Amino acid sequence: MDLTRAAAEALDAADPVAAFRARFAGAGEDGLLYLDGNSLGRMPVATPAALTRVVEEEWARGLVRSWSSWVGAATRVGDLLAEGVLGAGPGEVLVGDSTTVDLYKLLVAAADARPGRDVLVCCADDFPTDRYVVAGVAQARGMTVREVPADVDEGLDHSVLAAALDERVAVVVLSAVAYRSGALADVAAVTRAVRDAGALVLWDLSHAAGAVPVDLAANGVDLAVGCTYKYLNGGPGAPAFLYVRRELQEQLRQPIWGWFGQRDQFAMGPVYDPVPGIERFAVGTPPVLALAAVEVGARLVAEAGVDRLAAKGRALGELVVALADDWLAPHGVALASPRDPARRGAHVTLASSAAWQLTQALVDRGVVPDFRTPDRVRLGPAPLYTRFVDVWDAMACIREVLASGVHEGYPTERSRVT
C-alpha cells in the first residue's frame, strides 16, 4: 500500500461518494479532522431547513391540523430506513423511543415468546446499555444471564457463542458491530445458530446501520434495534429504530401499552387492542421534530447506497490500519480491531496506555477521535463525509503528537465528557 498523501488524494479523486461531503455542514470548512462519526454523525446541510419547516410551517402554522402528516412519520421514516439502509421490507421498521427503550421492548417481547426458557445471553464486552437492559429484564423475570466472553479486539468467536446455546436460552442480544473494537459479527450465521437452538436473537445495529450492509431480510433476522445519530446522522439523541420481521409481528406482545400502539387510536376504546403490523411496537406520541432530522440523515445514506459506503468505509479503515502499523506501532500503539477488513465495521480502534492523554491532545489540535475506557482510541472516519486525506492528516497528527510527547502534559484522570 502506497502510504503517501498523494496516494490518499488519488483515492479521494476516485471516490464515488465524494460529492456527499459537501452535503454536511462544516465538512471541509471547519478545519476539523472529525473521526467520531461512529459516535455522533455530522449534521446534514439540509437538516436546519427540515426542522424549520416542521416548526415554522407544520407546528406554528398548521398546529394540530398537521397531525394528518405527523401520525405516519414513524413508519414513513421506518420504511425509508428499511428499504434504503437495512434491507428490510416496508412495514418492518419503526422509528421512535431511545435505543435502550426499543431494546427493552423487543427483549421482553422475545422472552415472552419463549416461555419455559430462563436464560438470556449477551456478550460480556457489549455496549453497556445492552448488557444493562439484559440484566434488568433477567432480574425482573427471575432469569439467568449468560455472558459470553468476547475477545476485546477480535470480537465474538462464534464457536464460543455456539457453546452457550442450549434449550434454556430464550433470547440472545448481540451487536452486529462491536462498539469497542468495530468487530463485525456474522449476522446470518449467528441468526441461524440461535434459531436452530430454538431461541431468538435481537441484534443491536447501532454501530452497523449506515456503515455496513445488514441485509435483514436476506440474513433471516427476526429482531433488531439501532441508533440513528451515528452513521445515520440524525442528530444528538435522535430516536432509535426497531425492526420486527413481518411474520413475527403479531406473535409478539409488546410490553409497554400506549395509545400509539392501539388499533383505531382515536376511538380511544376501553380495551387495549394492538394495531396489526409494526405500529404495535409504538408506544407514545412520536417525536415529530427529531423524526424530521432522522429523515434527512437516512435519505442521504440511502441515496449514497450502503454498499458504496461500506466499501469506502473498509478502504478508509485499511488506510488507518496501514498507517497505524507504519507510524504508530513504534510508539507503542497497537491495533485493537480485527486486522481482516472483512471482519470490521467502519471504525478502527487503537490501544495505547496513553489513550486518554492522546485523545485530549488530539482534540486540542482539531483531530476528534473517541476515547473508550480504559485505553482505547476509536477512529470512526464516516464514509459519507470523510476523505482519505483526512485520515492521512489525522494519522500524521497522531504520529506528531506521539513523537513530540506533548500528550504527556495532559491529565491522566478523566475530567471531561467524550
Place this chain on the structure above:
Amino acid sequence: MDLTRAAAEALDAADPVAAFRARFAGAGEDGLLYLDGNSLGRMPVATPAALTRVVEEEWARGLVRSWSSWVGAATRVGDLLAEGVLGAGPGEVLVGDSTTVDLYKLLVAAADARPGRDVLVCCADDFPTDRYVVAGVAQARGMTVREVPADVDEGLDHSVLAAALDERVAVVVLSAVAYRSGALADVAAVTRAVRDAGALVLWDLSHAAGAVPVDLAANGVDLAVGCTYKYLNGGPGAPAFLYVRRELQEQLRQPIWGWFGQRDQFAMGPVYDPVPGIERFAVGTPPVLALAAVEVGARLVAEAGVDRLAAKGRALGELVVALADDWLAPHGVALASPRDPARRGAHVTLASSAAWQLTQALVDRGVVPDFRTPDRVRLGPAPLYTRFVDVWDAMACIREVLASGVHEGYPTERSRVT
C-alpha cells in the same frame, strides 16, 4: 356576567399576562381562533432560534464536544419545570422519553415497591394510554385492574375512589385534570387517602402542568409524569417529564436499565449500578433537540407564573361556560365539564350529538377546537396566548354555525385525524 364583546375586551385590557401572547408565533396574526392549547400548544417565537443554536452551533460546530452541555440537559430542564411549574424541588424532575414510557417506568417501579399487593387502580374514563399502561403491566405481572368509574362530565368522585382502596391495592394511576371533561382532582386529598391505604398514587399531569398549580411538594405527591407539548408548548411529540419525590428515589427500582441511568456512565462498568438521584430514572441518550424546545416553552410558563395562568384560565373557562349557556344551549349543546370553576382545569368540554360535524365546520372557519369521541368538543383556550375576545369570537362562530345548520353538510363519519 356581562356577555358583550366589549366586556371581553375589558378583561383583556386588565389581563396581567396579556403580553405573553406576542411571544407565540401566529397568535394575533394567523387569524386562527386556536382553542386547542390543551392538545398542542402554540410555538414560542423563541423556539426556532433555540433549535438553530442546538443544530448549527452545538451539533454542527461543536459535534461530540457539546456533550459537556447536553449530558445535563434532562435534569436542567427538569429543574426548571420543578421550580417554575410543578412546585417540586431541584433533582426531583427529569425530562425524557414519552409520557407513556415514563408512566410505565414509574408504574412498574411503584408496583415493585408494594410487594404482596396485587391490584392496580385506574379511572375508567382516564386517557387511553394511562389505562392501557395499567392493563399491560397488570397482565404481565398477574395483577388485577380495578377500574374506578368516573362521571364523564364531573370527573372522579373521591368517595368512589376511597371505596376502591384496600390492602390489595399497590398503585393508583390518576390524571390530575381529566382529559375529556377537564375535571380537576383534589390532588392532596387523593394522595393522602391512597397513602393511608398503604398504596402509591402516580399522577398524570399532562392536562394540568402549566394550566393549574399542582404543588407537588405541598400536596405530598410521590410520583408523577406529564406531557410538555400541551400547556408547556414544547412542540409536537416533545419528551415528557417524570417526578419522583426525593425521599423515594433510591427506594425505587426503575425497570428499564440503560446507560444514562448508570453511575459513572462513561466508565462503562460491567454491572448496572444506578446513579443516586433522579437520573436513575433516565434510560437512553437524551433527546437533545427536543429538550431545547421544551426548555423554551417551560421558561415562558415559569416566567408568566402558574398561579396567574391558572387564574386567567379559570376566567376564560367561566366565559366559555356563560356563553355556552346563553348561546349554545338553545341548540342542544350541553356543558360536559364541572360547572364549578374550582373543579376545572383550563379546558371546557361541550357535548353535542353533532360534535364531529361541528368540529369540521369550525376548523374550516378558522376556529380550532378538539373533538373527542363520541360527542364532545373540547375548548382549551390556553391562558398564555388566548384573549377573552378570542373566546368570545370563537363562541360567536359556534353559535353562527349551529344557527345556520351549515355543519349538517359535513360528514358524520370520521375520516381525518384531529
